[in-house]
Amino acid sequence: MKSTENLIEQLKALPYFDKTSIRQLGKQLGIADTTIDTYISRFLRRKEIVQLKNGLYVPADFLNKNRGDLSYSFYLANILRKPSYVNSWTALQYYNLATESIYTIISITPKVTRTYKTKTGTFPALCATPPKEGKIPASLSAELNARRKEYEYYRDKLLTFKGFNSPPVEGCQSKTDGVVS
DSSP, X not given: OHHHHHHXXXXXXXXXXEHHHHHHHHHHTTOOGGGHHHHHHHHHHTTSEEEEETTEEEEHHHHHHHTTOHHHHHHHHHHHSSSOEEOHHHHHHHTTOOSSOOOSOOEEESSOOEEEEETTEEEEEEESSOOTTSOOOHHHHHHHXXXXXXXXXXXXXXXXXXXXXXXXXXXXXXXXXXXXX
């Protein structure tokens, strides 16, 4: 029983861990490799750890302490699908620079598109390369259409902008200064 308590105390300090990490800690504590799976099952049943995906876990205490920390959610999104990075729209939202609200943390990966639904949240990982057949997934097609409409809207606003009815700032010249019409 003492080794179980020592093992879970060691794991509580980690932001995440896999079976290899548990086996390494188990060796240091004198726990046989054959009993590691039993310990993992017990920890899951007692809700001392949370499974992110097969073989990847988070200590429940660490998760509860950092649940409100968005940067920890970014971290989890990137360890769920390696290699990956947080996409630009998610980053813009984080810094309050996006024009719309994004409620999920989306990662970009060179691997196949996949969505991870865990107890910590839903983490889509989109493929950065287009499919070989030339077909665009429906979710990406909708995103591209939305960006295109947004671009056209702001382009039209800029092209029809009449300007301010105030004199130009001293020292600044427009491209039309000196042109006689």
